[in-house]
Amino acid sequence: MLSLIIAESSLELVPRELQSHISIKSHAKKLGKYPSEILLDNSWHFAAMKGLENEIKRGRPDIVHLCLLAATSIPLYHENEIEIYVHTIDNKVIILGDNVRLPKSYHRFAGIVEKLFKDKVIKTDDSVLMELKKMTFDELIEMIEPKSVIALSPDGVPSNYQSVGKELDDSCLIVGGFQKGAFSDEITQHIDRTYSIGEQSFEAHVVISRILYEYEKTIFM
Template sequence: MLHLIIADSELELVPKELQNHPSIISHAKRRFKKPEEILLDSTYHHTALKSLKDGERRGRPDIVHLCLINALESILNKEGKLRVYVHTRNNEVIYIKPETRLPRNYNRFVGLMESLFKNRVIPKDLALLRIENKTLSEIIGDIGPDAVFIMHENGVLMSPQSFGRKLNEYISPAVIVGGFPHGDFLSVLEGEKISIYKEPLMAWSVVNEVLINYEGSLLW
């Protein structure tokens, strides 16, 4: 079983300090929602983000969407060998049941995340998704993996295939992938740093490489 953690993801509702910004108010109005109910999204809130701390990396629900849609539709997940967690910059964690079929359409995904931040669990009966306040080290403590690997551009360089084989030396390893566009992790991390390519890769490309090479070494 592989535990995939998308960590320090740039997924959050519009923070208090931006709720009065004209671009946020008008975007919320167009969506028939209140400013505090909508996701921060760099595509639409670019100007507002300029005044925010870490503004150049925040508001990226698209990265989370792409990572999840790839992970949940992977062969590894269909074989029941994957658990996925989304940890955010505000130390929240989203638990996603493996059988969850996320919206393929981005706008619907955004709506779903907004509903999750509001209701904390959806749907109420099946609880396919739920959110809790937790730091990255608390999540890892709960999982109790027998190894923790951090995908990092300054990590030990090895091929994705070798890394897939290495992961298979463990029963229940955890792999941490940064859910942000650039820069470094915000959380304090303990684990072995690994790099699978000589250049930085997008988060979803790392997710694909890790899952498929782990699967290749595990299943076939």
């Protein structure tokens, strides 16, 4: 079983120190919600985020949406051969259930995640679709207990998708869920091997699609 962690993801509700900013209040009003109930999104909140601590790794929930669509739209997920976790920049973890069908529309996705942050769980009558827990990266790795932890980063050892895909069985794959920057020390201390895939840098959802396809080939073909 492969575990995928989208780590330090740019996914959080508007922090307290920004909730009184005019751009936040205006956007929240349009959505019919309180500022504390909406996702931080630099498409709307760019002015408010200026000077925010760790600004370059925050306010991009769309990255997580695209990554999750990539990871849940493939045979690997439908055959229950992968567990998916979203670790957020403020140390929360979203645990994805089996056979969850995420909305293709970003606006619907954002609404579901905002509800998840409020209620802590999204479920049907007979199954849990998504669950939110306060959890550090250390605690998440301890819970998963993988054979090895492999990360993909431009700073890693040069390799290719095919080679890394063959190493992933019973491992935990780490891909950053942020726009810019590097993994924090909290993440890197748990990584056994870090690889850089190819000479060209791709967005996280493209990397996830390509590496998971190569892993699929090792178990389905």
